[in-house]
Amino acid sequence: QKEVEQNSGPLSVPEGAIASLNCTYSDRGSQSFFWYRQYSGKSPELIMFIYSNGDKEDGRFTAQLNKASQYVSLLIRDSQPSDSATYLCAVRVDSWGKLQFGAGTQVVVTP
Amino acid sequence: SQTIHQWPATLVQPVGSPLSLECTVEGTSNPNLYWYRQAAGRGLQLLFYSVGIGQISSEVPQNLSASRPQDRQFILSSKKLLLSDSGFYLCAWSGQGANEQYFGPGTRLTVT
Numbered sequence: 001q002k003e004v005e006q007n008s009g010p011l012s013v014p015e016g017a018i019a020s021l022n023c024t025y026s027d028r029g030s031q032s033f034f035w036y037r038q039y040s041g042k043s044p045e046l047i048m049f050i051y052s053n054g055d056k057e058d059g060r061f062t063a064q065l066n067k068a069s070q071y072v073s074l075l076i077r078d079s080q081p082s083d084s085a086t087y088l089c090a091v092r093v094d095s096w097g098k099l100q101f102g103a104g105t106q107v108v109v110t111p
Numbered sequence: 112s113q114t115i116h117q118w119p120a121t122l123v124q125p126v127g128s129p130l131s132l133e134c135t136v137e138g139t140s141n142p143n144l145y146w147y148r149q150a151a152g153r154g155l156q157l158l159f160y161s162v163g164i165g166q167i168s169s170e171v172p173q174n175l176s177a178s179r180p181q182d183r184q185f186i187l188s189s190k191k192l193l194l195s196d197s198g199f200y201l202c203a204w205s206g207q208g209a210n211e212q213y214f215g216p217g218t219r220l221t222v223t
Contacts, residue, residue, distance in 0.1 A: 034210075042216075043201055043214040044155070097209075098145075098160060099157070103154040
């Protein structure tokens with residue numbers, strides 16, 4: 001069973017600070033990694049994807065991938081109350097595009 | 112641009128009743144389609160995926176089934192619902208050869 005692990009949280013972050021979320025995965029052959037944001041009662045929204053080692057930045061979000069250590073992380077800079085949500089890490093596990101999801105990390109941004 | 116629809120948005124059904132949830136995608140052709148379930152406070156569980164019309168793969172043996180009667184239509188069904196079928200049902204799509212999956216708004220099912 002290919003696994004994706006995340007800390008469940010909640011991760012409490014002061015407004016304006018950096019939120020750091022981590023995700024580890026078990027399948028060393030995985031090549032594609034995704035971060036989804038899910039507000040309470042809503043469906044997941046894709047916010048970042050990364051395929052190569054290193055950093056990828058998009059606005060206030062930075063995804064970091066280290067395949068050797070089998071972890072992927074998400075940084076949220078200048079955190080806002082609207083960033084309060086559950087963040088799901090997902091890893092592509094086969095050639096058909098199937099994703100394995102972590103259980104999610106709840107982020108709470110406090111004013 | 113692509114749009115994914117799901118209906119109904121919410122559903123309350125008694126145990127033993129049938130189920131039919133529908134998902135349609137607009138603005139793309141021959142998408143990969145996926146059904147997920149998210150139980151309360153739990154992660155996403157892949158139920159079915161389809162890479163083409165009539166091609167369905169099941170991930171979890173259970174009393175649910177899926178069908179894809181048209182290119183951009185994906186249906187999740189059950190003949191007799193169980194209490195354990197309650198949850199948030201999400202349909203997702205991806206382009207052929209693409210990695211990213213995009214989710215529909217979901218259907219919240221409560222089995223009583």
